[in-house]
Amino acid sequence: MNVKILADSACDLGEESVKQYDIDILSLTVQLDDQNFEDGKTISAKTVYDAMRNGKAPKTSQVSPQTFKDVFTKYAEQNQPCIYPAFSSELSGTYQAAKLMEQEVKEAYPDWQFEIIDTKGASLGLGLVVLRAAKMAQEGKDFSSILEMSKYHAEHMEHIFTVDDLEYLYRGGRVSKTAAFVGTLLKIKPLLHMEDGKLIPLEKIRGSKKVFKRMLEVMEERGVDLRTQPIGISHGDDLETATLVSDMIKETFHNDDIHIEMVGSSIGAHAGPGTIAIFFLNHPYK
Known part of the structure; x- marks a missing residue:
């Protein structure tokens, strides 16, 4: 069996x-408008992102x-x-x-x-x-x-990501209110990663183009077998940007084994619309 x-x-x-x-x-579980939904089954990520763009703050539970x-x-x-x-x-x-x-x-x-x-x-x-x-x-x-x-x-899985609006991470307790306000005001894009399962700020970068270039630099610094291993890209209802990042990865590392998916509602409820994340191994692919 x-x-x-x-x-x-x-x-x-x-x-x-x-x-x-x-x-x-x-x-x-995703809670929106005082109702409970099953992530990916009775509510779509698109519905959650549209609600967030309209000022709503969905919550999630295990x-x-x-x-x-x-x-x-x-x-x-x-x-x-x-x-x-x-x-x-x-x-x-x-x-x-x-x-x-x-x-x-x-x-x-x-x-x-x-x-x-x-x-x-x-x-x-x-x-x-x-x-x-x-x-x-x-x-x-x-x-x-x-x-x-x-x-x-x-x-050995690396998580490198950025968000479009720090306000969503502030609501989830990931950044301070001051950092969220200043970041939005100055158009600062936070670069974050995962360390022992926690979200950790890595750098602050001004401008989207610079942050995506920096993400690829971090890939090169940390990754191995980047030409041959499967690479993941997830996005917060922003396929256009995810495709752009995918094209940058293909051009830089000559890798066509790239999986693009939308960030689901359970994670998207905290990261928000416009999130872009890249995933890859930092040890040889097996």
Whole structure:
């Protein structure tokens, strides 16, 4: 029996990839206009971005414990081996909720082969880990090989990103109100990265063109095998800019293996419209 790959909606993988590799997606919750929605199922990222542009402030919450319990129990009953690369524990309670339900389900099904990985990743940084695991599962690779490779990709995945408006990060507690105000006033574009699963400011750059050029410089400084490894680009409802960045990467690194996806509503609710992120490995691709 092939290994089944589970993921949460924070991986931001598109419907085509999810169907092609038979990935089971568990949705985080998005709260908008006093209603709860399932990320990617009952609400679209586009709806969330349009609401934010109109001044609304959607909120998000982790995958519900009951959802985890139902899905885990279903696969445990089938004795289906599963691996779940999860959204960073530093950005959501999703990982902790999953671990609690894993413990509960394994009390009833102690022989069930199942592992949860705290990837310390988000968006396509998480999505590329999930995708690699799902491809290996489809090829019939064994449980331990997929688990080992997933941990390797999670450990070495770089997240480099910028946002269009610091106000959204301020609302989420990522920057101070003063920094948000000054940044907007001076047209400063923040460059951020992920460090041990947390969002960390890297540099402040004036102007969009300069920030995208700097993102590619950081890729060159940190990345390896940039001509051959899959590279992810996610965007906050700004495909035009994501395509521009993709063209810059192709021209600079001669790499056509680039995955572009929209940042989903659970992450987009905090990063906001206009976010651009690049994901790549800092150790040799396997």
